[in-house]
Amino acid sequence: MFKLCIFVSVCAALVIWHFDSLGNPRLENLGEGTFKIFSTERISSPLATRQDLGFAFVYRTCSSKAQKLRDKFSVIDGEAITLDNFKSPNRILKELGYQYITSQSMGGLFVVYGYSGRGRNYITNGNTRINLQIAIRDGIVTVGWPVILSSF
Numbered sequence: 150m151f152k153l154c155i156f157v158s159v160c161a162a163l164v165i166w167h168f169d170s171l172g173n174p175r176l177e178n179l180g181e182g183t184f185k186i187f188s189t190e191r192i193s194s195p196l197a198t199r200q201d202l203g204f205a206f207v208y209r210t211c212s213s214k215a216q217k218l219r220d221k222f223s224v225i226d227g228e229a230i231t232l233d234n235f236k237s238p239n240r241i242l243k244e245l246g247y248q249y250i251t252s253q254s255m256g257g258l259f260v261v262y263g264y265s266g267r268g269r270n271y272i273t274n275g276n277t278r279i280n281l282q283i284a285i286r287d288g289i290v291t292v293g294w295p296v297i298l299s300s301f
Contacts, residue, residue, distance in 0.1 A: 173225075173269075174228075174245045175216075176212075176228055176229065176292055176293075176294070177212035177215035177216070177230060179212075179236060179241060181212050181213075181232070182230045182233045183230065184210050184211060184215040184228070185230070185231075185299065186208045187227040187229070187298045188205060188222055188224050188226055189204075189205050189224060190222055191206055194208070196210050196214045196221075197210040197214070197218050198210075202298075207298070212230060215230075226270070227294055227295055227296070228294055229297050229298065229301075230291070231290070231291045232291075232292070238252070238283045242281075245265070246265060250264050250277060257286055257287060258286045259284070259285045259286075260282065261282070261283040262274075262283075262296075263279070263280070263281035263282075264279055264280055264281065267280075268280055270295040272296055279296065280294055280295040281295070284301040
């Protein structure tokens, strides 16, 4: 019984470590990389550079500053990370606890879509909900929720 309690506690800690209070994944836990927050909210912060996309702002920083930057927002419409090191889509889905939905390959681009049932942000494709997108081009991996809201 004691071993079961420890196992459950460790699993709960991993879930908390990988998701914020709204159930959205903490992408920075996937590894080092360029982290982006997409928001309609305009803030100034020495933690990140800001770019106006016309429909929202994108704030870029390194993954180690992601949580400090996230804390400055009241509205986050999406997040993405471009990883410094390659990680397979299957490993990413498993680490974040997402279910594989579908994938597609277009030229040199491979895209995987997943869904977790957690988080408030998702898109619908027909009757299928999607709230994670993984794109790989030339060995560069970008992961975003609910989808990647910028180029990849």
